[in-house]
Amino acid sequence: MSERLSPETRGPLLDPLLKTGWTLAEGEDAICKTFEFENFVEAFGWMTRVAIWAEKWNHHPEWRNVYKTVEVTLTTHDVGGLSALDPKLARKMDGLAGH
Amino acid sequence: MSERLSPETRGPLLDPLLKTGWTLAEGEDAICKTFEFENFVEAFGWMTRVAIWAEKWNHHPEWRNVYKTVEVTLTTHDVGGLSALDPKLARKMDGLAGH
Numbered sequence: 276m277s278e279r280l281s282p283e284t285r286g287p288l289l290d291p292l293l294k295t296g297w298t299l300a301e302g303e304d305a306i307c308k309t310f311e312f313e314n315f316v317e318a319f320g321w322m323t324r325v326a327i328w329a330e331k332w333n334h335h336p337e338w339r340n341v342y343k344t345v346e347v348t349l350t351t352h353d354v355g356g357l358s359a360l361d362p363k364l365a366r367k368m369d370g371l372a373g374h
Numbered sequence: 375m376s377e378r379l380s381p382e383t384r385g386p387l388l389d390p391l392l393k394t395g396w397t398l399a400e401g402e403d404a405i406c407k408t409f410e411f412e413n414f415v416e417a418f419g420w421m422t423r424v425a426i427w428a429e430k431w432n433h434h435p436e437w438r439n440v441y442k443t444v445e446v447t448l449t450t451h452d453v454g455g456l457s458a459l460d461p462k463l464a465r466k467m468d469g470l471a472g473h
Contacts, residue, residue: 315425315428315429315434316429319421319422319425319429322421323418323422326414326418329414330414330415330418335414335440335441336439337438337439337440338438338439339436339437339438339439340435340436340437340438340439341434341436342434
């Protein structure tokens with residue numbers, strides 16, 4: 276079971292992500308990022324690779340795709356906010372996008 | 375090039391879709407439907423099949439996925455509203471979902 280990030284762990288886990296374009300959501304304990312790709316094939320190809328990791332880790336994103344853009348929100352509903360799974364998936368998303 | 379649906383063609387193309395759960399969007403000339411699946415693998419698997427048709431037809435959906443749910447909006451930005459491509463992709467989506 277995951278648990279909500281403690282005040283002590285938030286900084287070390289979240290600060291690096293804030294430098295790669297992630298932001299803290301407003302109104303909920305979540306992180307967001309908009310990924311831009313060259314075209315739809317690149318965007319959906321990236322989503323497909325992310326989807327396999329998400330399923331493997333049983334932690335799934337909220338995401339919206341419009342052509343070459345993917346808006347992502349990550350949070351852990353089971354714990355009512357951010358858990359260690361969120362920065363883990365965020366780092367994987369960045370890595371798969373070459374960020 | 376696609377063109378915006380004429381008043382004469384809207385009914386025959388859109389009415390059947392309204393019976394399978396599509397609705398007219400509010401505030402824009404678009405159609406929307408929320409698809410529910412058994413789980414994430416089913417939802418994303420369906421998206422992947424749709425994505426290949428969307429790219430083949432060069433007509434892409436706006437869609438938001440949260441676990442087993444996919445909210446879809448279809449419109450044709452080039453013509454500022456619905457074109458024949460939208461009901462075409464909507465029917466394909468329904469077919470691939472078994473609706």
